[in-house]
Amino acid sequence: MMKIKINKIGRILLIICLTVLASCSDDFLDVNDNPNNPPTSTPKLTLPVAQQQLANLYGTSMMYLGQYFAYSYAVPSNWSANGDLLRYNVTNTFYTNIFESSYADIFKNLTFVEEYADPQGVLDYSSYKVITETLSGFQYQYLVDLYGDVPYSEANQRGGNTTPVYDNEETIYKNVIDSLTTAANLALNIPSENSENPGDSDIILHGDMTAWAQFANTVKLRMLMRMSNSGQDSYIQEQIALIDANGAGYITDNISANPGYSQNADQQTPVYGYLGYQSTGVETDRHDFTVATDYAIDLLDSTNDPRILRIYTGSDNADELKGVNQSINLPGEGFTSDDLSAVGPGILKSADQDQPLMLLSEALFLQAEAVTRGYIPGGDAVAMNLYNQAIEASFDYLEAEDAQTYYSQAIENVSWASSSDKIEAIITQKWIALNGISIEPWIEYTRTGFPTDLPTSVDGGNRRPIRLLYPTSEYSRNSDNVPPTTTEDAFTKNPFWK
Structure with missing residues (x-):
């Protein structure tokens, strides 16, 4: 970068x-x-x-x-926060x-x-x-x-x-x-x-x-x-x-911005100061009340995705990768911020990190989609190469290892060859690559409906805002x-x- x-x-x-x-x-x-x-x-x-x-x-x-x-x-259950987000109160x-x-x-x-x-x-x-x-x-x-x-x-x-x-x-x-x-x-x-x-x-x-x-x-x-x-x-x-x-x-x-971000007060990278830590090193309240969903942890874990330890952290209490559903009424025991996974070091790197605007992985996924839809020539082989490069770029950004081992697994929406719907595979992988980084996963879900099994908030009325x-x-x-x-x-x- x-x-x-x-x-x-x-x-x-x-x-x-x-x-x-x-x-x-x-x-x-x-x-x-x-x-x-x-x-x-x-x-x-x-x-x-x-x-x-x-x-x-x-x-x-x-x-x-x-x-x-x-x-x-x-x-988490020890916080009353983000009620409008959880209720989809737009x-x-x-x-x-x-x-x-x-x-x-x-x-x-x-x-x-x-x-x-x-x-x-x-x-x-x-x-x-x-x-x-x-x-x-x-x-x-x-x-x-x-x-x-x-x-x-x-x-x-x-x-x-x-x-x-x-x-x-x-x-x-x-x-x-x-x-x-x-x-x-x-x-x-x-x-x-x-x-x-x-x-x-x-x-x-x-x-x-x-x-x-x-x-x-x-x-x-x-x-x-x-x-x-x-x-x-x-x-x-x-x-x-x-x-x-x-x-x-x-x-x-x-593509990212950096005017000279630093650890000094009011000079941290936007995402780091907003979602991570104050200039003193003390975590922000938002960092404590922002935890992983069960869906995200399950998806990454079930596909042996090494990025899970870069997108999220182990819990403070048990160093456990654990998420929870979106709800304003969670049970207390075992679901506090100390029990659940927080935002990981691949997202919150340092106070002076670049602020991303568009990742290379997104650009490569867009090209893979354009080839798959026939807008850019090349056929399946070119689309697969772009798809694999996009996953590698995501691994690089998050500082994870073994991208090729990951996308070589014969798993739907992981391996190109094993994916019956190539557009679904592209958008699902984009959802992972832009986790914690962008507004894109929500808008792309509105456009495509992928990932197909993405839940809605318990308190959102079973329909997601568009x-x-x-x-x-x-x-x-x-x-x-x-x-x-x-x-x-x-x-x-x-x-x-x-």
């Missing part, structure tokens, strides 16, 4: 920049911005702020929500920061960078445009996946329009796909003269434009695979042909445009690609 190399002074200065600029964030959709007195900054200062805001949202709220709805985590006040932070922070800063022009009219900022287009596409995909119609064409205009219209979800998807195509092509054709490269101000890929083209291509492929059941095969094939035409291919390493509801703040501030929703929509209103 690519690591940032920042000297001590540079790290301090960067963190100061991140802290100061992030503290200037205005309210949701910039309602309180004065358009006659906009904030003053530069792309080099604002870009890492936007990237860190995205990494923080993705590595905390989005990840945690996805893991609960994908049945990876549960609550309302207009549930996880609203995903919607609000996207517009108030991430898109706001990305838009500033994208629209910035050199006051002297000398420097070219095409490299920054590549990055902002890619990251905006990355996050807009999730907003459509989670909410459906959202503000797009009229959004992010600061004080110019505080009540943007909501655009059609499929229209947004296809516009984003086009913007990712543009970003990838631009990345490979940056003007050679007077071009400003962000360098280490880019805390994700350090200004490597080929790598950004690959990232844009891979986000686009993920969106196309989301659409694979929507009856638009010809469109998908046309778009993959455009990926092939730019020649950059897909990501070849994990989307989120618009925040209450939107009904207050943009009531003429926000679509009406009911709590039932969270369980019945499928994304357009379903």
Whole structure:
């Protein structure tokens, strides 16, 4: 994995920049911005702020929500926590920061960078445009996946329009796909003269434009695979042909952010500080009340998966790999946080670890699926090779051993040859590879229904949410445009690609 190399002074200065600029964030959709007195900054200062805001949202709220709805985590009997998650209590006040932070922070800063022009009219900022287009596409995909119609064409205009219209979800998807195509092509054709490269101000890929083209291509492929059941095969094939035409291919390493995370207070990697330990080394409450589900432990154990000791830990009391069902009413004896498996060292590596945004394993699984569905040529042998490489990449990220021994077992959804439904095998293995890392397992379950035996929470009414509801703040501030929703929509209103 690519690591940032920042000297001590540079790290301090960067963190100061991140802290100061992030503290200037205005309210949701910039309602309180004065358009006659906009904030003053530069792309080099604002870009890492936007990237860190995205990494923080993705590595905390989005990840945690996805893991609960994908049945990876549960609550032990000695805690009363996460009641709304366990009850599937999706309302207009549930996880609203995903919607609000996207517009108030991430898109706001990305838009500033994208629209910035050199006051002297000398420097070219095409490299920054590549990055902002890619990251905006990355996050807009999730907003459509989670909410459906959202503000797009009229959004992010600061004080110019505080009540943007909501655009059609499929229209947004296809516009984003086009913007990712543009970003990838631009990345490979940056003007050679007077071009400003962000360098280490880019805390994700350090200004490597080929790598950004690959990232844009891979986000686009993920969106196309989301659409694979929507009856638009010809469109998908046309778009993959455009990926092939730019020649950059897909990501070849994990995509992650790191502005100089450290053990110091408020400077830890988002997932580590959120789900693991404070800067003092004391565990967070969330670490104590987040434990493995019985389903996850049973699946990993029954398939002899060495990653089990990296995804989860042995219990404190008996060093036992033990999970429990998702319920707000667990029995007390034998089901406390000391009796159950916690989040493992392959997920919580260190306070200064990179914050993942897209793992190489996910990219390889996407390619394996595209080959299996006939969108990418190669047939079964190529798909199997990509599938095996994806599992190996997962083992590498988690620092587990013996990937080949694992996927050579004649077990359904482990060995390619032994799997009767190749798409089921791919998605099941993706569920494992992204355990504790991503929101993807929940969204992919919505799309595919895999893993087929994934339970629901005991207190969730035997049905799993498939989307989120618009925040209450939107009904207050943009009531003429926000679509009406009911709590039932969270369980019945499928994304357009379903």
